[in-house]
Amino acid sequence: MNDFTPLPITDVEHLTDDSVAITFGLDDETRWGFRYSAGQHVTVRAFIDGEDVRRSYSICADASVGELRVGVRRLDGGVFSTWATKELQVGDVLDVMTPVGDFTVPAPTGPRHLGAIAAGSGITPILSIAKTVLNAEPYSRFSLIFGNRTAQSIMFLEELEALKDRHTDRFQLVHVLSREPSAVPLFSGRIDRLKIEALLDTVITEPADHWFLCGPYEMVHTAREVLERRQTGQVHDELFFAEPYVAPPVPPPSTEGITNVTFTLDGRASVVLVDPEGSPVLDYALGVRSELPFSCRGGVCATCKAKVVSGAVRMDENWCLVPEEVAAGIVLTCQSHPLTDELVLDYDV
Ligand SMILES: Cc1cc2nc3c(=O)[nH]c(=O)nc-3n(C[C@H](O)[C@H](O)[C@H](O)COP(=O)(O)OP(=O)(O)OC[C@H]3O[C@@H](n4cnc5c(N)ncnc54)[C@H](O)[C@@H]3O)c2cc1C
Numbered sequence: 001m002n003d004f005t006p007l008p009i010t011d012v013e014h015l016t017d018d019s020v021a022i023t024f025g026l027d028d029e030t031r032w033g034f035r036y037s038a039g040q041h042v043t044v045r046a047f048i049d050g051e052d053v054r055r056s057y058s059i060c061a062d063a064s065v066g067e068l069r070v071g072v073r074r075l076d077g078g079v080f081s082t083w084a085t086k087e088l089q090v091g092d093v094l095d096v097m098t099p100v101g102d103f104t105v106p107a108p109t110g111p112r113h114l115g116a117i118a119a120g121s122g123i124t125p126i127l128s129i130a131k132t133v134l135n136a137e138p139y140s141r142f143s144l145i146f147g148n149r150t151a152q153s154i155m156f157l158e159e160l161e162a163l164k165d166r167h168t169d170r171f172q173l174v175h176v177l178s179r180e181p182s183a184v185p186l187f188s189g190r191i192d193r194l195k196i197e198a199l200l201d202t203v204i205t206e207p208a209d210h211w212f213l214c215g216p217y218e219m220v221h222t223a224r225e226v227l228e229r230r231q232t233g234q235v236h237d238e239l240f241f242a243e244p245y246v247a248p249p250v251p252p253p254s255t256e257g258i259t260n261v262t263f264t265l266d267g268r269a270s271v272v273l274v275d276p277e278g279s280p281v282l283d284y285a286l287g288v289r290s291e292l293p294f295s296c297r298g299g300v301c302a303t304c305k306a307k308v309v310s311g312a313v314r315m316d317e318n319w320c321l322v323p324e325e326v327a328a329g330i331v332l333t334c335q336s337h338p339l340t341d342e343l344v345l346d347y348d349v
Pocket residue numbers: 041055056057058059070071072073074075076077078079080081082121124125239240241244296300301
């Protein structure tokens with residue numbers, strides 16, 4: 001479903017000086033469509049100073065309970081996060097798309113050990129995964145390395161501590177603070193290669209079946225490399241942000257001129273002309289169908305994905321589609337430029 005549903009806000013909890021947890025009210029009509037798997041995210045839309053602003057936020061609640069709750073951290077100069085952390089109130093209504101995303105937990109085949117490394121607001125999907133697994137799988141264990149600047153800046157600190165109290169034997173929580181010294185040097189500083197290696201050598205020594213990573217690109221990239229080299233479990237990651245990409249100069253397209261792009265959304269086909277060397281296909285397509293789904297416009301969230309039915313595209317960036325999706329012809333339209341005279345896309349995948 002690509003539509004937005006207006007949902008009332010039933011709770012705004014201030015977690016730290018610069019972050020909030022927002023709970024949306026679901027009724028009997030909306031609850032079914034907003035079921036989710038732990039680790040998924042929603043696209044939220046607000047009109048801020050007259051602008052249509054859309055952003056993705058990971059759900060932070062236990063999926064088996066089904067509460068729709070997200071955590072938002074304020075970024076300096078950030079349009080949506082500043083508004084959400086300062087202005088948003090109980091009773092306000094936000095437009096929300098149904099949950100999506102592949103950063104999810106494979107079904108269990110027995111008791112297992114899952115590991116996670118998160119930093120800052122990257123805790124939101126990890127919290128959902130940890131809560132869901134610990135509550136639904138009574139013999140599985142969860143280990144979390146969580147990086148923050150200071151103790152005061154830790155989002156969901158109380159919830160994590162409560163989870164630890166409830167599952168003392170099954171939930172191992174390691175805080176690493178980059179701007180606060182600790183009696184144990186291992187627990188202070190940045191989560192870099194040496195820190196991850198040392199934590200795996202001494203604190204979280206048991207191999208995990210799966211690892212979940214969410215945080216800044218550098219941390220996620222480094223952690224993936226370390227974990228893959230150690231061959232300790234399958235690694236899954238989620239990025240919230242990729243630096244704006246500057247496309248390198250491209251050779252002239254094999255066919256001259258403009259591409260005819262036909263795309264289907266909600267069963268209805270539309271046609272638009274696209275300059276292969278101009279903006280991505282999404283930008284042109286929005287000119288004729290403003291309801292097209294999109295959010296980050298940076299190749300990170302996959303909200304704008306579509307299937308290439310015929311023709312071909314090149315993508316500037318892809319931070320979220322897995323190789324199987326790419327092999328099946330799925331593309332991010334916010335990153336796609338046609339390579340053929342005719343291109344047919346299907347958003348209803
Ligand atoms: C799948 C997915 C899940 C996400 N889940 C969460 C979540 O649970 N909690 C949360 O707080 N955020 C989450 N985000 C990030 C969120 O969507 C927004 O990007 C973020 O809140 C900033 O939006 P903004 O409008 O405040 O900033 P903008 O006005 O878009 O940007 C302000 C400045 O910050 C830079 N910037 C934008 N986003 C980031 C970022 N994430 N990190 C560093 N710099 C950035 C921009 O280049 C710009 O300079 C998620 C993103 C994705 C793709």
